[in-house]
Amino acid sequence: MSGFQERIKQLTKQQKLLLAKQIAAENSFKGGGQSNSNQSIVAYFIADEPVEANDLREGLKDKLPEYMIPSKFVQLDELPRLPNGKIDMKALKLPMEETSIIFNKGVFAPQTEVEIQLVQIWEEVLGFSPIGVRDNFFEIGGDSILSIQIVTKARQKGIFLAPNQIFEHQTIAELALFAKSENKNIVEEKIAGDVSLIPIQHWFFEEHKSAPHHWNQAMMFVVPENINPALFQKSIDYLIEYHDALRLGFQKTDEGWNAFVAKPAEGSVFTLIDLMSYSQDEIDSIIEERSKELQSNLDLSKAGLFHALFFKCRQGNRNKLLLIAHHLLVDNISWQILVSDLESICQQLSRGGEIALLSKTTSYHQWGNHLIELSTAGEFDDEIEFWKRQTCLESIPTDLHSALPVYEKSIKTIVLQIDSAATENLLRKSNETYHTKTEELLISALMLSFEKWAKTMSICLGLERHGRKYGKLDLSNTVGWFTTYFPVSLKIEDGTNFKSSIISIKEKLRSIPNEGIGYGVLRYLKKVEGLTQMPPVIFNFLGNRKPFDSDVLDKGEFVSKGVRSVESERYHLLEINAYVEEGQLNLHFSYSEQVHKQETVQNLVELYKITLHQVIEHCSMLESSEYSPSDFPEAELNQDDLDNLLNQLN
Structure with missing residues (x-):
């Protein structure tokens, strides 16, 4: 036998079934980004008494991968057999009632109440319709941050999902099987006292020594004139009491930095600023001045790192609400939680009712302790060798010699915007070809660009994940900075x-264990030697950035001026932040004038634009799908074996 035949012989029956089933279920034509598979698994069984299909599905959840759970069950008195004793497959008839109804072109309609609600949530979050119950979340534009939004919106409708379930069950048909109607892990507690630093905070204090107090995030909202500032003051005070992370403070000792959560203060962090007598030009100047003044004077040792400034303007000039938080307290998902809760609190107070918010999830304090417990127990020890192999030896072109760090005052940014048609193609259609996620295609285009710009086939990237997905703990409705950062x-x-190139990048990114959470635990909590990598380039895909508009707060947007000290350090040469906004992909290439000239980075940006369009066109033009080993993780095949097996199955 050849080596391949030996490998086929060694495959278990389940591995072969797994491959055959998934290929059949996912093999679809290119049609507007929607899956057209009408394949389904039908289970025929015999039993002494009637059995409900839902009971059978429930019993199979722990025994089969979700995509192998039958969608239909047929109970028979006996199984039809051929004279040789084998099952007579032709005599097995399909059930009379089809459980999946197709509407439009290749889109499977929801059948249960949970599926109907999940379809509505997906369409709202992803921003298009129709979405079918068999469409793959990541192949139609979904990403990790949007998955958290879906978990939160589902909770508002009484559907409880764990943050990792969308990664494990990537279609609504599969996800609905695992949805629960109650959350048994709710822990309502108010935290005060010493708490543990989590890995991303250790990273922050390791790199930012010159001005750690001035590294913030801020959002500005236009507020309707009929909203009373006193209503916002009460709402902000309640928000700070409810979310423990907004009361965080940090103290430096001889051993390093420590964190604590203060008790709700008697005073307020809400400030009303009367600008009724000023013109619009004066108002803009005063707002910018007051914002910079506050942001540059935060005191880490005091629990006042979240502030709200309400600017009361004269009639004709809209009132403004500025929310400022030190980055140690919040991340992008935290802002979504805070804005939603602030709106809900304001509405409930205006009606004179009691305040009721979504149930709390795992607290910041619990999460920090949990990571320490995992570190002590050696949870991530088997990842140590993987992380040590992520070396950062390659260099990228520079124009000027300058030792790291570079400083914020030298940072410039070039913005690249991809047109809406190409963005739509990238999000909806291109991912079908190689069963990729959007980030994987973006990084593939970056690597192909580096090959021309830096004359290198390899590079060490610093990547980020939202860090809210590990084990059974739920952080989907918890405010805090949970980002994981790793090389x-x-x-x-x-x-x-x-x-x-695309398959190579896809496979490497999917080989990263546990979304990178172990790296920070091993480096900063377990203090494993050899994990001191400093990637020269950071790439961060922030997903689909939706506007923070609401009935109460009107239009909201992030503020960039004055949020960081000009003396803040950077230990990387390039930083690329990508996000989708209003249907267009935006990429911000930031660099330091200490090491790069503008034209050098501009050349990279132009190369990336050309290469990304080529990648999108390449993926969109192919008529058939290509698979790689990570599409079948349970089968444990390499690419050559997989290609040969697919050829045999086809």
């Missing part, structure tokens, strides 16, 4: 071969 060494073999 990953990427390599392509041939800069002209898009297929091999």
Whole structure:
């Protein structure tokens, strides 16, 4: 036998079934980004008494991968057999009632109440319709941050999902099987006292020594004139009492930095500023001045790192609400939680009712303790060798010699915007070809660009994840900075071969254990030696950035001026932040004038624009799908074995 035949012989029956089933279920034509598979698994069984299909599905959840759970069950008195004793497959008839109804072109309609509600949530979050119950979340534009939004919106409708379930069950048909109607892990507690630093905070204090007090995030809202500032003051005070992380403070000792959560203060962090007598030009100037003054004077040792400034303007000039938080307290998902809760509190107070918010999830304090327990127990010890292999030895072109760190005052940014048609293609259609996620295609295009710009086939990237997905603990409705940051060494073999490059990047990114959470635990909590990598380039895909508009707060947007000290340090040469807004992909390439000239980085930006369009076109033009080993993780095959097996099955 050949080596391949030996490998096929060694495959278990379940591995072969797994491959055959998933290929059949996912093999679809290119049609507007929607899956057209009408394949389904039908289970035929015999039993002494009638059995409900839902009971059978429930019993199979722990025994089969979700995509192997039958969608239909047929109970028979006996199984039809051929004279040789084998099952007579032709005699098995399909059930009379189809459980999946197709509407439009290739879109499977929801059948249960949970599926109907999940479809509505997906369409709201992803921003288009129709979405079918068999459409893959990540292949139609979903990302990790949007998955948290879905978990939160589902909770508002009484559907409880764990943050990791959308990654494990990527279609509504599968997800609905695992949804619960109650959350048994709710822990309502108010925290005060010493708490543990989590890995991203350790990273922050390790890198930012010159001005750690001035590294903030801020949001500005236009507020309707009929809203009473006193209503906002009460709402902000309640918000700070409810979310423990907004009362965080940090103290420096001889051993390092410590964190604590203060008790709700008697005073308020809400400030009303009367601008009724000023013109619009004066108002803008005063707002910017007051914002910079407050942000540059935060005191880490005091629990006053979240502030609200309400600017009362004269009639004709809209009132403004500025929310400022030190980054140590919040991340992007935290802002979504805070804005939603603030709106809800204001509405309930205006009606004179009691305040009732969504149930709390795992607290910041519990999460920090949990990570320490995992570190002590050696939970991530088997990842140590993987992380040590992520070396950062490669260099990128520089124009000027300057030792790290570079400083914020030298940072400039070039913005690249991709048109809506190409963005739509990227999010909806391109991912079907190689069963990729959007981030994987963006990084593939970056690596192909580096091959021309930096004359290198390999680079070490610093990547970020939202850090809210590990184990059974739920952080989906918890305010805090939970981001995971880690290095990953990427390599392509041939800069002209898009297929091999995309598959190579996809496979490497999917080999990252536990979304990178173990790296921070091992480096900062367990203090494993050899994990001191400093990637020269950071890439961060922030997903689909939706406007923070609401009935109470009207239009909201992030503020960029004055949020960081000009003396803040950077230990990387390039930083690329990508996000989708109003249907267009935006990429911000930031660099330091200490090491790069504008034209050098501009060349990279132009190369990336051309390459990304080529990647999108390449993926969109192919008529058939290509698989790689990470599409079948249970089968444990390499690419050659998989290709041969697919050829045999086809």
